[in-house]
Amino acid sequence: MRLNLVTILSALAPLAAASPLGSLGLASWDVEGFAKDNPIGATTGGKGGSTVTVDNAADLQAAAAVDGPKIIRVKGEITLPARLKISPNKSIIGVGSSAHITGKGLDVVDSTNVIIRNLKISFIEDNDCITIRNSTRVWVDHNEFTSDITKGPDFYDGQVDIIRGSDWVTVSWNYFHDHWKSSLIGNDPSFRDIDSNHLHVTYHHNYWRNMGTRGPAGRFGHQHIYNNLYVDFLYQAIHSRSDNQVLVEGNVFRGKTREALSSYGLVIPDDSPNTCTCGDEELDGYANLGARNDWGKATVNITQVGTFKKAPYKFKLTPLLLVEPVVKLGAGIGKI
Ligand SMILES: *[C@@H]1O[C@H](CO)[C@@H](O)[C@H](O)[C@H]1NC(C)=O
Ligand SMILES: *[C@@H]1O[C@H](CO)[C@@H](O)[C@H](O)[C@H]1NC(C)=O
Numbered sequence: 022m023r024l025n026l027v028t029i030l031s032a033l034a035p036l037a038a039a040s041p042l043g044s045l046g047l048a049s050w051d052v053e054g055f056a057k058d059n060p061i062g063a064t065t066g067g068k069g070g071s072t073v074t075v076d077n078a079a080d081l082q083a084a085a086a087v088d089g090p091k092i093i094r095v096k097g098e099i100t101l102p103a104r105l106k107i108s109p110n111k112s113i114i115g116v117g118s119s120a121h122i123t124g125k126g127l128d129v130v131d132s133t134n135v136i137i138r139n140l141k142i143s144f145i146e147d148n149d150c151i152t153i154r155n156s157t158r159v160w161v162d163h164n165e166f167t168s169d170i171t172k173g174p175d176f177y178d179g180q181v182d183i184i185r186g187s188d189w190v191t192v193s194w195n196y197f198h199d200h201w202k203s204s205l206i207g208n209d210p211s212f213r214d215i216d217s218n219h220l221h222v223t224y225h226h227n228y229w230r231n232m233g234t235r236g237p238a239g240r241f242g243h244q245h246i247y248n249n250l251y252v253d254f255l256y257q258a259i260h261s262r263s264d265n266q267v268l269v270e271g272n273v274f275r276g277k278t279r280e281a282l283s284s285y286g287l288v289i290p291d292d293s294p295n296t297c298t299c300g301d302e303e304l305d306g307y308a309n310l311g312a313r314n315d316w317g318k319a320t321v322n323i324t325q326v327g328t329f330k331k332a333p334y335k336f337k338l339t340p341l342l343l344v345e346p347v348v349k350l351g352a353g354i355g356k357i
C-alpha cells in the first residue's frame with residue numbers, strides 16, 4: 022500500500038509546482054494555523070504593496086526597511102554583511118529555486134505581519150538563520166535551512182528561533198537539514214513574564230533530516246505540531262519544558278531518531294545547557310497527543326499532560342500514511 026502511494030506521488034512530482042498538493046486536497050498550501058487564525062488578524066505580509074525584485078544585499082536591506090506594505094522578490098545568492106531587519110507588512114519571497122541567503126541571517130524584531138518564503142538560508146554565522154523576537158503574525162514557509170552538523174551544537178545557532186513574547190506564527194513546509202539546533206521557542210527560563218500567554222506557533226509539513234535538537238523545543242508557549250517528517254533527528258526532537266504546552270499529531274519519525282517527544286525539564290547535555298555540562302534542570306512542560314503519530318523506533322516521554330487538547334482553528338490533516346511522501350514532495354524551495 023505504502024509503496025504504491027509513494028510511487029504515485031513521486032510520479033506527480035513534476036506537477037508539484039503547477040498543481041500544488043493543496044489542490045489535491047492532501048494538505049493546505051496557503052497560510053494555516055496560528056499565523057492565519059488569531060485574535061489580531063491573518064498574516065498577509067506585503068499584500069497590497071508594490072513588488073520589487075532585488076539581487077544584492079543593499080537593495081534587499083533598503084526594501085525591507087521601507088514603511089508600508091511591500092513584496093520583495095529575492096533573486097540569486099546574496100551574502101548579507103549584516104542582519105536583515107524586516108519591518109512590518111513585508112513579504113520576502115525567493116524567485117524560482119535558486120534564491121539563497123548566506124553570511125548573516127534575518128531579524129523579525131519588534132515587527133508584525135511578515136512572510137518569508139522560498140529562500141535557502143545556509144551557514145549563517147554567529148546567530149540564527151531567522152530570529153523572530155517581540156513580533157506577531159509571521160509565516161515562515163517553504164524555505165530550506167542547512168549548515169554542518171559535524172560542528173556540534175554551538176558553532177552555528179538556531180534555524181528559526183521565536184522569542185520574547187512573539188506570537189501567532191506558522192512554520193510550514195520548510196526543509197531543515199544537516200544542522201544541530203533547529204527551532205527554539207522562548208530562549209530563557211527566566212522570561213516567564215514576557216513569554217507566558219504568547220508564543221503560539223503552528224508547525225506543519227516540515228521535513229527535518231539529520232538534525233541534533235529542538236524540533237522544536239518550547240518554553241512557556243503553545244505549539245501545535247502536525248504532519249511533520251523527522252528522519253535521523255539524533256537527540257531530542259519535540260521538547261516541551263518550563264510549563265510549555267504542545268499538541269502533537271499526525272507526525273512521522275524515521276531512521277536514527279532517538280526521542281520523538283518529551284516533556285521532562287532537563288535540557289540534555291547534547292543540546293546547549295547554560296549552567297552545567299550535565300544539562301540544565303527546568304520545570305517540566307506539558308504534551309498532548311491528538312491524531313495518531315507514527316513514532317517509528319523513537320521514544321516518547323510525556324511527564325504531564327496539559328490542557329491544549331485541540332487546535333482552536335480548522336486545518337487540513339494529511340492522512341498519516343501519506344505524510345512521508347507528501348512532505349518529501351512538498352517541503353523546501355522551488356515548490357511554490
Ligand atoms: C501594516 O498594515 C496595516 C494594514 O494594511 C496598517 O494598519 C498598519 O499600520 C501597518 N503597520 C505598520 C507598522 O506600518
Ligand atoms: C516590542 O515591539 C513594539 C513594537 O511592535 C515596541 O513598541 C516595544 O517597545 C517592543 N518591546 C520591547 C521590550 O522591545
Ligand SMILES: *[C@@H]1O[C@H](CO)[C@@H](O)[C@H](O)[C@H]1NC(C)=O
Pocket residue numbers: 285286287322324
Ligand atoms: C521520563 O523522564 C523522566 C524525567 O527525566 C524520568 O524520570 C523517566 O525515567 C523517563 N521515563 C522513561 C520511560 O524514559
